Amino acid sequence: MTNKYELEALTGHFNTLAAQFGFIPAAPTQLLSDDETLLFANSTIAGYKRHLLEGRVPFPGFSIVQECIRNQNLKSIRNWSEELEYMSCFTQLGVLGGPNSLPRILEFITDYLASISSRQRLLCRVSRSLTLYESVTCKCEGWRIEIDGRPPGYYHWKYGLDGVSGEGVTFAIQDQSRGLYRDIGNLVEIRDSAGVLGYEFGFGGETLDSRLRGLDSPFESSPLHDYLDVGNEPSLKRKMLDSLMLAAMLCAIGVDETTLKRASILRRAMNDLFYLTYLCRLEPHLVLAAGRQYLQAKGVADSHFVRSFDTFQRRVGSKIDLARQYIDYARMHDKAWGHVRRYCVDRMGIPTAYFERIFEPPQAH
Known part of the structure; x- marks a missing residue:
């Protein structure tokens, strides 16, 4: 079974469940982004920041499948002591909702992840300082919860917009052959000075697929790997x-x-x-x-x-x-x-x- 087929199957299952929860399919944005804060579309939210700022995200929200490009690996390619953990080109899947969407998004996340893995293998990395803390930990019943296990900056996001920031949690799945948990995606509460703008849940398709299959990295799950293995x-x-x-x-x-x-x-x-x-x-x-x-x-x-x-x-x-x-x-x-x-x-x-x-x-x- 090819990586392309695996990714298509994962995407199809995501879209089906998102539709059952009422999320509205939204078109992906162009990779050459019109957003002046970005060189390329780099996440599901890339084409929908204005929707959040202007309160134009319908309830319960959008579901998005977005091809992404990130160029941070360029800093590591020529440093032989640095390993690449994630790919520059990947498919991100996610949902984006407004200020009242948190209960529905949490319900979707827990149902979706439980449909592809046992709850005993799932981990939520969270900080007590987050306003999301109680909502998330109550919903992740049967999961392992890691509280304040990372530096404070780990729980915070930036969006390239003045006065807009995010704080959130990271979900991980257990790699049973290695006995460790590997990150798969995030839920972020996005805010400005007036309060909550909305919520974003997103994950890399190749990353999740590689974790589920026990592969070493997302690279082994990439469609490119179907055509080239370099040793x-x-x-x-x-x-x-x-x-x-x-x-x-x-x-x-x-x-x-x-x-x-x-x-x-x-x-x-x-x-x-x-x-x-x-x-x-x-x-x-x-x-x-x-x-x-x-x-x-x-x-x-x-x-x-x-x-x-x-x-x-x-x-x-x-x-x-x-x-x-x-x-x-x-x-x-x-x-x-x-x-x-x-x-x-x-x-x-x-x-x-x-x-x-x-x-x-x-x-x-």
């Missing part, structure tokens, strides 16, 4: 998969040199993709094929991705070849390794992390 080193593997899905999706939604900051994210993702492809010893044509299949599974065009892939493959491949030639030249002329490193990094533009990983200094031999 036995999970840290490098996930970074490569993340770079591929991010680069492919950015191309598919129209990011190019005219989209300013978004274009710099595409360049970074494409460069990471080809250095990681090299480190994973993968044939580029296999990576291209997997990226195209991933986009086709998502129902989006792949022509811009194919063109950009060719451009960056030649660009990065040329830098690696030139660096090897220069290293050979430097060894013949007894040039110091520090000089070689500066030339390849500063003059050729090879990122330091990849230069260090690909090219070993002479004294290491």
